[in-house]
Amino acid sequence: MCIGGVGFFNRQGPLGSVLPGMFQESHWEPEFGVASPTSFEEQVARAEQVVAGLPADQRLFLFVNVSALHQPNWFHLPGATREAGDSRATHAAALEYVDRHIGRLFAAASNRRPCFAIVCSDHGTAYGDDGYTGHRLGHEAVWTVPYAHFTLDQGATR
Numbered sequence: 424m425c426i427g428g429v430g431f432f433n434r435q436g437p438l439g440s441v442l443p444g445m446f447q448e449s450h451w452e453p454e455f456g457v458a459s460p461t462s463f464e465e466q467v468a469r470a471e472q473v474v475a476g477l478p479a480d481q482r483l484f485l486f487v488n489v490s491a492l493h494q495p496n497w498f499h500l501p502g503a504t505r506e507a508g509d510s511r512a513t514h515a516a517a518l519e520y521v522d523r524h525i526g527r528l529f530a531a532a533s534n535r536r537p538c539f540a541i542v543c544s545d546h547g548t549a550y551g552d553d554g555y556t557g558h559r560l561g562h563e564a565v566w567t568v569p570y571a572h573f574t575l576d577q578g579a580t581r
Contacts, residue, residue, distance in 0.1 A: 424473060424483065426466045427451040428490025446486065448473070456490055460498045463491040463521050471531045479535060487528065491517050494548065494558070511550045533575040540575055544568040 425432065425446045432451045433439040443449030450473070454465040466487055477483060492514070497503040500516035532538040549555040549564040558565050 424448040425450070425486040425488070426455065426469050426473075428455050428462060428466060428488040429457055429493055432488055457493045457495060459490075463489055463524050466490075467524055467528045467531070470528055474531045474534065477535075482536075483532075485532060488545075489521055491521050492544070509548075509550070514548065514550065529575055529579055533577055533579045535577070537577050538575040538579070539572070541570075541572045543570040 425443055425448075427433065427443060427449065428451075430439055431441070432443050432449065433456070434443055434449075434451060443451065450469050452465065452469075453459065455462050455469070459465065466489065470485060470487060474483065474485075491499070494509050495505070496517035497505060497507065497509050497513045499520045500513040503510075503513050503516075529538070529540070532540065545568070546558045547565045547567050548558045549560065549562050552562060552564040555562050555564070
């Protein structure tokens with residue numbers, strides 16, 4: 424199952440149908456998207472709902488595209504404005520927002536059995552690095568992405 428966030432999961436056109444088409448079940452709502460200040464909370468709530476509805480013996484491969492870390496992210500930093508745009512500080516605030524809610528996702532994913540988790544990004548973002556801004560460009564800041572994998576014990580929240 425996937426819970427999409429960015430437009431590549433919205434099924435509103437051919438490109439937005441490819442990735443969700445790789446899953447038996449896919450979810451995307453505007454509230455999960457990059458323009459929603461509560462996108463990750465909404466995505467986690469959907470994951471909790473889906474996991475709660477599964478038979479106890481059914482295994483689950485869950486993919487969550489966390490849109491809160493994508494641009495725009497200025498609204499995650501109190502006092503930031505749309506006009507000022509995104510920055511390293513607003514990106515850090517978006518990461519803190521995700522961190523405040525990720526325990527719920529981990530708890531849902533591991534509530535029935537241990538859970539193998541892979542946490543990574545699809546790309547980085549340049550915030551003035553060598554004069555570049557954004558992610559649709561060839562720069563080390565865009566190519567370098569975080570990656571971690573670990574196992575959550577049954578009932579884990581972090």
